[in-house]
Amino acid sequence: MAKPKNLIQASTVFERVLHWVLAGSCLLLFMTGLGFMFHSLSFISRFFPGGYLIMKWVHNIDGIIFGIAFLFALVAWGKDTLFFDEDDKKWFRVLGGYLWEVEEVPEAGKFDAGQKTFFMVLFLFWFTMVGTGIFMWFPIFPPALTRWLYVLHALGVLVLGGFIVIHIYLHTCGNPGTFQVMGHGYVSKAWAKLHRPKWLRDVEARRRSI
């Protein structure tokens, strides 16, 4: 794709395809999982020819896709998200300026402390959901233990679901201009200055050195 004028590339094609495979598989897991979990949502099975049985297979196979996609996500974003620096600690003190008026939001690099937290939570729950899911699918443990895996799996849905709702809000209407990072992949300089000033300085320094 030709570079749009005056815009800066914020994500590669690989990152975008990966994001939508990860997000799509995750949302499909939620949709099918909730269809099993709540009787009032059992109508979801009607979207699948074959009803419950096919929905169950879709859930299990999709779990494998999500599990593998997150391994790629670790490679793509792990190095930029799985640590906190001094600016991130300051970010937490003012919670990124989201909840009350602050004089200044500490500078972020490619991802701010909130996005890094989201990734760490996703990492933890990827492990929990895939781990519990495998042994629910192949119940090799005694039934008493397997029942606890169901409880853990359901708790994971609640926590991860909450974080994903916040993630979607903050990357769409909560911060206009951010969606395009995972849309066409380019952002304006003004957006980068506001959301990723440290990353922008790195990009500009790299450009000067070429």
Ligand code: HEM
């Ligand atoms: C469908 C609604 C979604 C939208 C609109 C959306 C939007 C975005 C955007 C715009 C970014 C780039 C942020 C930036 O670089 O500043 C992003 C990053 C990311 N998204 Fe999503 N996303 C969605 C769903 C999901 C879901 C369901 C997952 C979980 C599996 C997910 C996982 C991630 C990850 C891991 C990143 C990169 C690192 C991070 O922000 O922690 N996204 N998303």
